[in-house]
Amino acid sequence: MTAASSDSSVNAASPSMSSPPASTSSSQHSAPSSASASGSERPIRFWLGDRQVSVDHAPPTLTLLEWMRERGGCASVKEGCAEGDCGACTVAVTDLDANGEPQVRAVNACIQFLGTLDGKAVQSAQDIATADALHPVQQAMVDCHGSQCGFCTPGFVMSMFALYETRRAAAGRGLGGNDSRQPGSDSSHEPGRDISRDDALRALSGNLCRCTGYRPIVDATRAMCAAPWQGPDMDLWKTRLAQVAADGDAIFASGADVAAQWPGHTAGRFYAPRSVSSLSAVLAERPQARIVAGSTDVGLWVTKQHRAVGDVVWLGAVQELQGMQSQPGDAVAAQVWGDGTPVLEIGAAVSLSDALDALLPHLPNCALYFDRFASTPIRNAGTLVGNLANGSPIGDCPPLMLTLGASLVLHRDGVERVVPLDDFYLGYQKNCLQAGEFVRAVRVPLPAGVVVHAWKVSKRLEQDISAVAVATAFRLTKGKVAAVRIGVGGMAAVPSRAPKTEAELLGLEVSEEGALATALQTLRNEFAPLDDLRASAAYRRQVAANLLQRSWLALQSATPPDAAGAVSSAATAATAATAASGAAPSTPSGRASSTHSVHSLADLSPILMEITP
The missing domain is CATH 3.30.390.50 (CO dehydrogenase flavoprotein, C-terminal domain)
Structure with missing residues (x-):
């Protein structure tokens, strides 16, 4: 399919290509980062179903939902709320985890800026069936009568699909493609097959059904893994992601005719640096640029308030910000809880899902609090550091992090300082960040012998x-x-x-x-x-x-x-x-x-x- 507008093009690619040599794949994922603040202008590249997509001249705040419906030919993705609440726009996004393995997660297309999909793969409900049969997730919805009016159904299907793919990978079936087990054989004791009601509700927490038909949808979610596993080899995802992987710092610049091409948007640039040094260089030259990690808050500025954000600097491609590291302690933790208090340093690009999963074993009493933080798609996109840096007086993470005695690592042009979270907030929507400075990580103390609880109303x-x-x-x-x-x-x-x-x-x-x-x-x-x-x-x-x-x-x-x-x-x-x-x-x-x-x-x-x- 070729897009109707000159600002994007869609090129067909075979879904059955073989994997490149390991050295080729590795070199494409670890290309050296440039320290230049300018980087190089190029199109946004990602996969949409089985099609490799290249989008030129996209406004920095163009959402994935807008592009999919208006240029990508994806009518199944709906706009219900434009704020990440209803889930009608849910899609599955595949990228590589910290171990270099493909991971599939549900996100809200309505508040994801298109530039954040660079180097990833996107699937909608139109992309998961084969030519001969529905996907097991879709078939379960049919069998359990899970669709009523149908408006919300594609979003539910994709939240279910993300859980299905996670279970398929965990069961070890991803390496061999489709399940070799014969239909009708017993699967009840295989890993990943049993989906509890709690697991189903957690996966569907970001989807609303206005027909109030949740029971059959939950039934379908619990039943979807009973059929033989279906899906591509995980090596295929590695091949595809290697083909669209970033090859250095990137700039996605809007065209001069942005107002005509995308009404409601303004011209600007979307910067996607690949290293902390490149990020620092961009912010040194453009200190007023808007820093974005998951866009779960800034996205609403665009979709609900129609604000012109200007240039955007995305943290998600910066390798050094994507990890978590245990440390034996630091000065702030020692002052709060005593010498030798260990800390977990969480990078600014680490998703809330990953951060909360890492913290939960240390904070078991906070399990319900974590579950009540937004929804699964929002946690998959948003970041812990972003929630803290935002500084909302009614944000969910700051009270807990203040209680634990967390500190923020602030970085500017190679120089870092550590600030206790208590001292970071100076007033409503005001903090102690200096021009060109950004939060590189949060350090969370994990003190022994301390009972921690968190509650919200x-x-x-x-x-x-x-x-x-x-x-x-x-x-x-x-x-x-x-x-x-x-x-x-x-x-x-x-x-x-x-x-x-x-x-x-x-x-x-x-x-x-x-x-x-x-x-x-x-x-x-x-x-x-x-x-x-x-x-x-x-x-x-x-x-x-x-x-x-x-x-x-x-x-x-x-x-x-x-x-x-x-x-x-x-x-x-x-x-x-x-x-x-x-x-x-x-x-x-x-x-x-x-x-x-x-x-x-x-x-x-x-x-x-x-x-x-």
């Missing part, structure tokens, strides 16, 4: 920014609070610590009845939150205190009897466990209780659960 359970978020970290000595840090969101103009409340908590006996009362009142009075559409100021104050109390109850349930005395009773432990889970306590009939007899701190948990979702 929002209008929706999923895909919603916090009205209030509270994260806590307690270190106990003989049942007393020896160290504590509290981070809050939604309570001030910037994500903040609660030092007055922390001071009230130091030295408290975890098991002491009523010990928390003064600290709760201090937290209610420590901030002056706003009244807005998400919540009133009074509600925010009360809920912040409730969330601190939830952490306290969870802390009590986890404290050994010899350290906390009476807290070890079965009834209190069960109540605290309910508080930690976020579920409302039940009466013997199974319904949530609506009447309460309050005699102790633990007895408050039923009330707490009713007013704190």
Whole structure:
């Protein structure tokens, strides 16, 4: 197919090409980076289904969805919300992971700038079936009656497809292409076949069905891996990605007639440097350029606010920003938690999905908090560093990172400085970055013997920014609070610590009845939150205190009897466990209780659960 406009061209390529020699593939992926700020202008190159695509003169903020529908001939990709909420535009994007292996992930095409797809492969629901049969994901949707009006179906299919491909690769079938097992043979015990309801819901968290037909879609997701595996060899993906791989710093420049070609867009350049030195050079020459990692926030500036962003500098191609590294410690972590506190350094281009997966083993109590961060497609595109650098007062990551004592590594022209996250935020939408400076990485302390919890309250359970978020970290000595840090969101103009409340908590006996009362009142009075559409100021104050109390109850349930005395009773432990889970306590009939007899701190948990979702 040839695109209708002079700004792009689509060249057919065979899907059955053989892999190049390993040395050729390697050289294409590790071409030396240029330190030039200008780089070289060239088209954006990627795969769309079985077609190799080259797009010239694209505006820097042109979205993948716009191009696919208006130039790429992909009518299955829909625009429902243009803000990454509904999932109607979901596509599967394939690139190489840290080990050089293909990985397939679902992303929202509506807020992905086209330049971020350079060197990758994109698939829509039109691209996954064969000439003779539907893909197993599509067939499962048919068999389970998962499509109602059909508008949202392609997006659901691609979220399911990304999970399917992940399971296929994990099962070891990707190296041999299609499953050699005969249809009808037993597959129930093969790795990757069993998809739990939780796994299905997590994969579909970024998709909305306005026909309210979720049950058959979940059924289809759980059933899709029962059929023989179907898909290309993973080596084919390596071959294709090598053919569109970046060969140095790149610039994607819009044409002079951008207003005529793409109404609503303005002229500009999209810079895709490949090294930190090249990135520094670009920012030194163009300090006002907009830095973008996942475009999950800046994308909305374009699609919802119609803002002219100007030149864009993308971090996603910078090799040094794509990794994570464990370190024995650093000065900031030592000051917060003591010498020898290990840290995990996470690069600025590491996705939220990868970052949270790496942190979860160290922060098991935060699993629900991580799941409630946006949706799977947003986490696949967005970055932890981007969420921190954005500095939204209602962002989900800053309260937890403040609680842990995280620090940011700031880089400018080869010179670095490490700034505690506490000192990074200077005011609403203001930070301490200097002209030409960028955040290279975040260092997250992983202290031993510290109990960490994080909670959020929002209008929706999923895909919603916090009205209030509270994260806590307690270190106990003989049942007393020896160290504590509290981070809050939604309570001030910037994500903040609660030092007055922390001071009230130091030295408290975890098991002491009523010990928390003064600290709760201090937290209610420590901030002056706003009244807005998400919540009133009074509600925010009360809920912040409730969330601190939830952490306290969870802390009590986890404290050994010899350290906390009476807290070890079965009834209190069960109540605290309910508080930690976020579920409302039940009466013997199974319904949530609506009447309460309050005699102790633990007895408050039923009330707490009713007013704190």
